[in-house]
Amino acid sequence: MDGANIVVLGTDNVGKSESLYSHTVVVDGREQSLNLWDAPYSQDLSPESFMCEKRVQWADGFVLVYSICDRASFNTVTRLIQTIKSSKDYLGFEKIPIVIVGNKRDLHHRRTVLSEEGRLLALSSDCQFYEVSAAENYHSVLMVFHGLVDRIRESRMSVKKLAGIKGIVKSMSAVFARRRTDSL
Numbered sequence: 001m002d003g004a005n006i007v008v009l010g011t012d013n014v015g016k017s018e019s020l021y022s023h024t025v026v027v028d029g030r031e032q033s034l035n036l037w038d039a040p041y042s043q044d045l046s047p048e049s050f051m052c053e054k055r056v057q058w059a060d061g062f063v064l065v066y067s068i069c070d071r072a073s074f075n076t077v078t079r080l081i082q083t084i085k086s087s088k089d090y091l092g093f094e095k096i097p098i099v100i101v102g103n104k105r106d107l108h109h110r111r112t113v114l115s116e117e118g119r120l121l122a123l124s125s126d127c128q129f130y131e132v133s134a135a136e137n138y139h140s141v142l143m144v145f146h147g148l149v150d151r152i153r154e155s156r157m158s159v160k161k162l163a164g165i166k167g168i169v170k171s172m173s174a175v176f177a178r179r180r181t182d183s184l
Ligand SMILES: Nc1nc2c(ncn2[C@@H]2O[C@H](COP(=O)(O)OP(=O)(O)OP(=O)(O)O)[C@@H](O)[C@H]2O)c(=O)[nH]1
Pocket: 010, 011, 012, 013, 014, 015, 016, 017, 018, 019, 040, 041, 103, 104, 105, 106, 107, 132, 133, 134, 135, 136
């Protein structure tokens, strides 16, 4: 895999910038350059307007960040997943590479979103989930990137497989069509 484009989304103040300004990760001994786009949050989440945005078409994967102390930011992530999944461009993909990140884990005394809620959301929407403390623990942020890179790799492989199957179907139909005309 040669690099990936990643869009980071979440409401204000959840810790997006704190967590996500690393530009390379090493996967299987190879350095992968990640292009991160941490765009300002837009209130308009209607699928039509959101999905036309350049950043969504550009993305190979998404990191959706909320703060465990901010219920509204968690609700936004839930809506973002639905919006991303309803994007036409992604129909046919087996899995959209999305990682959900519950940040500010160190502030557990102010927690309003349970870990189970994040885990359940990830399970029901087929995404990956991490709880991290971006400000305190850089290693946890690296885990997020590794998880996402794995997902992007899987997704690219399934697209290739799909293209391969389509190619086989196409050549078989051509052979059968030829036979049909031969026997006329
Ligand atoms: N305690 C704690 N604070 C954090 C953590 N991550 C980020 N913060 C703090 O939260 C505040 C917001 O962090 P940012 O990274 O600027 O948040 P953002 O999501 O980029 O915010 P916008 O730029 O408004 O979109 C800053 O004061 C950070 O220091 C964390 O894991 N724990």
